[in-house]
Amino acid sequence: MDLPEAFKCPTAHEVIDDLRPLFGERLSTAQAVRDQHGHDESWHAGAAPDAVVFPLTTQEVSTVVTLCAKHKVPVIPFGAGTSLEGHVTAVHGGIAIDMSQMAQVIRVSPEDLDCTVEAGITRKALNAHLRDTGLFMPVDPGADASIGGMVSTRASGTNAVRYGTIRENVLGLTVVMADGSIVQTGGRARKSAAGYDLTHLLVGSEGTLGVVTEITLRLHGIPEDVGAATCSFESVDQAVATVIETIQSGIPVARIELMDAAMVRACNAYSKLTLPEQPMLFLEFHGTSASVQEQSQRVADLADANGGRGFQWSSRAEDRTRLWEARHNAYYSALALEPGKQGFTTDVCVPVSRLADVISDTRADVDSTDLMAPLVGHVGDGNFHLIMLVDPLKPDEVASAKALHERLVMRALDAGGTCTGEHGIGLGKRDFLLREHGDAVPAMRAVKRAFDPQGIMNPGKMLPDA
């Protein structure tokens, strides 16, 4: 038994003592397990919880939270650990609830295009399960995140432009509240006007209001045909103009991604490609064969009118893979620019009309620093990321990156945008939340107090210190 020498939360041992006979080996205080649950994939410093439990049922989650409430011990829900703003860091110790053993598909209804799953299932496991039904869950944040984690961080990704973010795809939730009570929100009806929309209050609440244990999701039909396309542009302005006209024309593009020239250069180096080192759009089209062809042709025309060059498209699987190869490897290509450095990933989202300006100013800002920071974006939504390459052991470099990041967020806010399109607030953006929504933060605090009066649910996250 590897008990931590000192509990970070002084009353954690009382909960652990009560849980041990109930959970047996599904409760761990081993240092390696605790460390693994104390950090996500971001650059934020981790902090281990005092123990980790692996529940099998909503009732078991309720038992854990009830005991934590009794002893005022922090509760930190843990999905796949792929969050990007320090969401799972156990700032004040406490009990991490690892949901990975609650990973069942409870129900699929092909007639209703919906399903209910346990929160610990990952999106890839869900889509593997669904394959035979002809349906899929479209939200794709890149990482193989758990569905519960995606709900909690309001995750999104490359095809939100067509299918919405996780917010638009959640119909209902089972949630363990901060007092251990179990609540169902929403339901299976496609739409409802019955009472406050607790479902969407909980989506994106980052574990600070309750623990999501089950999720009812909308599903979509796997498209009959898929097309992929790429096109290069001399300027980001031209690429963004093409995006705006594509969306204005109602072309139901499934993905539309932008890389800036720096990112294309990184991809050429990493994957030994010979792409023009210019801003580049990557597109995907879903529909019938006729519709995919029509969509591709219409976007090709718009790109051409905006100065796009070398438009290529294909609906053959191997060609699609080739066309998108650079985009798929973008993150690793960026890291390979400076081996040994870490990727600090940012996330802002602005009105699409302001995107070209914001990107152009950001590029000039990056160039004024010593940092390498290629850019990639879900440009149909106005959402983009800089991947800043930083040696975390060099304080000057870290400081330079943090200052660049802050200027980027302020630029996005000045453009009418948001400090995070999809990664969430977590530990990293609490001050930016105040700058973006200062007038609304008191109402957010009121919600927090109403749901979690003792402040035990993932404390230290999202809301700025009072």
Added chain:
Amino acid sequence: MDLPEAFKCPTAHEVIDDLRPLFGERLSTAQAVRDQHGHDESWHAGAAPDAVVFPLTTQEVSTVVTLCAKHKVPVIPFGAGTSLEGHVTAVHGGIAIDMSQMAQVIRVSPEDLDCTVEAGITRKALNAHLRDTGLFMPVDPGADASIGGMVSTRASGTNAVRYGTIRENVLGLTVVMADGSIVQTGGRARKSAAGYDLTHLLVGSEGTLGVVTEITLRLHGIPEDVGAATCSFESVDQAVATVIETIQSGIPVARIELMDAAMVRACNAYSKLTLPEQPMLFLEFHGTSASVQEQSQRVADLADANGGRGFQWSSRAEDRTRLWEARHNAYYSALALEPGKQGFTTDVCVPVSRLADVISDTRADVDSTDLMAPLVGHVGDGNFHLIMLVDPLKPDEVASAKALHERLVMRALDAGGTCTGEHGIGLGKRDFLLREHGDAVPAMRAVKRAFDPQGIMNPGKMLPDA
């Protein structure tokens, strides 16, 4: 000056005295004005507020709410008065805030497909304003509701199946909170993961958490081409099977409406038509000419395989109007069945896979009563309405309608559905909210207390009596 002889709210006169010098003729205590603001279009008994104010700015709304908070006087936001569950009834008197003079379009950004409007503008006025931009606001609840009212009741309608309800089309709000403070929620970014989703907590909150004064909305491109179609079926099962297969196939149908045989019979009588008196689907397709044609053909094939007869479609405007004439006049056709009676309109929503059963059981239930009650539904969402024809002066008939309504709602809940797809809870469905979401009502009450500790915001609505 027509002061009410006795204020229903005993402290209302203090607010009225303070507001009179500020609002002049934009404050009314005339009985006719008060009566007009005390009821909506439903069968629920009205109750007049003590006074009505007509603010011009968010700041003026804040002034009214601040004074009401000081004197503990109810605040009832009033849009176009087209709600259907008694939402504006001044149960405890108080001040109605008529938003009709806040009806400006503040900003339209065609590049971003969004706009910001004052809450009092109606959807038709907004769409008239937008016409030259090539954009439109798709949510269409039938009535020419105000956008603020639509936000507050989570309105929906015929084309939610394609464009979503108002919930999916709101990006941000300006809200006057119960203490008079002014808060901005959401923003102009297409997506955001910044903090609790107060926007969607307020959408559908029926004026019980705050007064919505400005709304930022997503817009959509007016489709290049529009097609309309109709098809008759021997059974509701066949019609619903066609709907399910249409949606499973990913055909992006813009509207898909069902009338049962009783409703078709009523339409034939009212509009002197000769439609087969069988269940009937009404469809609308949006897209390019090629896409509209392809969609129509695919649905025609699905309808045919399910026993549909007489499929007709057209993209010519006059033919489209003719095809949809019966649907457009459905409500008046129903009323004309028994002149002098009132239409009690119900609203439930179930998973589409259960729709045929629920409708079939409901039809048998109606037939076991003496009531006429044709049925019409937004069948792509599983949402349908019975229009029960009732003489409100005959207590037996009213009691029979209420009992039928209760059985309908319970049948919908038993099928995994909701007690309201789009009309909301208001006065009329508070007990059903408890039956549908009994375990979540404590959390809803906690939200209410957090936002409105004095209980002055549209009191007596949505939440069941404690």
